[in-house]
Amino acid sequence: MRTFYAEEAAYIAAGGFGKASFAGLAACLAPDVVMYQAEALPYGGQWRGSEGIERFMAAMSKVWQSLEFFEQRFVVDRDTVVVYNRGRLRARATGRVLDTSVMQLITVRDGLIAEIRPFYLDTAAVIETLDPQSTEA
Template identity: 40%
Template sequence: MTATDVPSGGHYDTLNAFYAAEQRYVTAGGVEAGADFTELAALFHPEFVCHQGPSLPYSGDWRGAQGLEQFFAVFTATWSSLELSDVRYFSGDTGVAITMRMKATARATGKRLDTTVAHFLIIEDGLIREFNVFYDDPVGLTEITTS
């Protein structure tokens, strides 16, 4: 596997488009504020699944475009802001691993999260088919969002 600073081309363009669209969608307030989900949905395979850990406020398996939109409804209800930085990509034959710093503000508490996140993605037909997310401190994340 190789790591690069700012990859582009092929599936990296899809990933960069996803992260940019995700930030815009969260900042726009998501479904509750009438934000348009079309830009995000276009980047995912019809058999898409996103796996989120069991201790998170948005835990579970989120399937297809409808499931992903439901996930983002919960995600944007959880966070009022989202900043991603220090993104590092590691590519393989069937997908990409990504580490990044995530800074976010919890809507319910106003508390700020500053953590490391890892994404493991499977790419098929130029679209994201599987998305696994791991947080450095998932219990701390849940505490920030609820208390």
């Protein structure tokens, strides 16, 4: 799990698709992996397979410049991992910074990530941070 998060942060910082290797992330994923993102987010929806996760990471890299984790807690129960992430994200378009928390419910199969379900502390704050028209952030 720690490798996955380190690879994710490096991928985002490098600008995503075409600028960074996805191989480190792909090595952590089951072939039939699926991620469920909140529909309200610019990268919302269901992302399936390694190719889907790569498209998700490219979409996320377009909107976020950096992703730093200050605190991560892992709770493991057989094939289920709950991860509490507290961190800071910087938006590419606005330069705004969001300090937030995301809880993720992750299913692991044969040592690989098979399913990811993130739960954001505040999706409205995420959208506002990314919106160049917003004066609230």
